[in-house]
Amino acid sequence: MLFMKSTFIQTKQTLRPRITVAGSSATNMVIRAHHHPVPGGMVMGDQFFTTPGGKGANQAVTAARLGAAVTFLSRIGNDLFGRQAIQQLMEEGINTDFILSDQRLASGVAFVTVDADARSSMTIAPGANSAFSPEELLPAAAQIGQSDYLLLQMDIPEETVLQAAKIAAGRHVPVMLDPAPAYACSEELLQYVTVFTPNRAAASQLSGIAVTSMESAVEAAEIICRKGVKAVVMTLGEQGALALHGDQLHVIPPVPVEAVDTTAAGDVFNAALAVALAEQKNLREAAVFAAKAAAIAVTRWGAQAAAPYRREMEKKIF
Numbered sequence: 001m002l003f004m005k006s007t008f009i010q011t012k013q014t015l016r017p018r019i020t021v022a023g024s025s026a027t028n029m030v031i032r033a034h035h036h037p038v039p040g041g042m043v044m045g046d047q048f049f050t051t052p053g054g055k056g057a058n059q060a061v062t063a064a065r066l067g068a069a070v071t072f073l074s075r076i077g078n079d080l081f082g083r084q085a086i087q088q089l090m091e092e093g094i095n096t097d098f099i100l101s102d103q104r105l106a107s108g109v110a111f112v113t114v115d116a117d118a119r120s121s122m123t124i125a126p127g128a129n130s131a132f133s134p135e136e137l138l139p140a141a142a143q144i145g146q147s148d149y150l151l152l153q154m155d156i157p158e159e160t161v162l163q164a165a166k167i168a169a170g171r172h173v174p175v176m177l178d179p180a181p182a183y184a185c186s187e188e189l190l191q192y193v194t195v196f197t198p199n200r201a202a203a204s205q206l207s208g209i210a211v212t213s214m215e216s217a218v219e220a221a222e223i224i225c226r227k228g229v230k231a232v233v234m235t236l237g238e239q240g241a242l243a244l245h246g247d248q249l250h251v252i253p254p255v256p257v258e259a260v261d262t263t264a265a266g267d268v269f270n271a272a273l274a275v276a277l278a279e280q281k282n283l284r285e286a287a288v289f290a291a292k293a294a295a296i297a298v299t300r301w302g303a304q305a306a307a308p309y310r311r312e313m314e315k316k317i318f
């Protein structure tokens with residue numbers, strides 16, 4: 001199968017996919033407010049809370065909650081936030097053996113505002129995430145090679161993302177890349193990507209087509225596919241998603257829910273998509289599964305805190 005390692009069926013792990021995530025960890029400081037501040041402006045919020053985040057860590061936690069055996073590769077500061085982050089990852093049953101401790105830089109931090117329409121905006125101080133170097137992945141090469149999927153995002157240095165993708169591709173491990181924050185990935189990197197998962201902003205940036213409708217989303221996905229990725233699964237926020245592989249196009253309808261906080265919706269979507277593909281669901285089925293997981297997440301506050309557990313995926317949610 002295109003989206004699977006050919007050895008997968010022969011392993012004893014068929015019931016528990018093995019997912020490796022290389023990416024960021026951060027502590028989110030969240031304020032709920034009626035609307036977002038404009039430049040130079042100030043808004044009064046109501047509640048404040050601190051919650052674990054970072055795109056990589058969000059995806060790792062989601063994959064673990066959905067039943068995967070997860071290894072997380074990251075660089076985290078030797079400080080209170082960093083120690084808390086590692087403790088939380090361990091409590092989720094995630095393998096943290098390859099997490100590097102940065103003695104100089106602080107752990108990643110994000111200031112998040114969530115408005116009355118559940119939309120989040122974020123300012124990130126990447127700290128140790130920005131020092132995660134390509135060489136530091138080498139001790140984890142064998143671990144990556146034993147995975148059913150490698151998940152990557154763009155909030156660690158691009159050369160490190162590229163190195164991880166090369167290690168995986170060289171070992172026939174499929175790579176899922178979420179090009180977030182919206183970022184024009186190099187053509188070289190795209191050659192190693194099996195499933196590419198841009199949101200509307202990233203798809204617009206990469207294709208040169210403003211994604212404002214389903215038609216423009218399909219057009220953008222076709223352009224991106226021609227850049228070398230095997231499949232595109234584009235997330236469209238409250239509009240759902242679309243999946244394009246060759247000439248097969250699947251429109252994934254949104255799951256109607258009452259959203260309160262859309263922070264990490266894309267991360268939950270990505271991790272669920274990878275888990276489902278690793279369990280040999282086809283691309284459409286996997287995207288439907290991912291949309292349901294993300295819909296559950298947007299009904300709850302927080303990033304990792306909002307990620308659904310596998311048992312919740314069996315229930316009807318609307």
Ligand code: ATP
Pocket residue numbers: 120180199200234235236237238239240241254255256257259262263264265266267268269290291292294295298
């Ligand atoms: P983030 O950066 O916050 O992680 P994103 O911009 O990468 O998010 P989106 O496209 O906003 O990702 O959302 C990802 C997926 O989450 C969508 O494809 C959809 O399945 C689901 N989703 C997002 N918002 C809603 C909503 N309001 N109702 C239902 N599902 C939603």
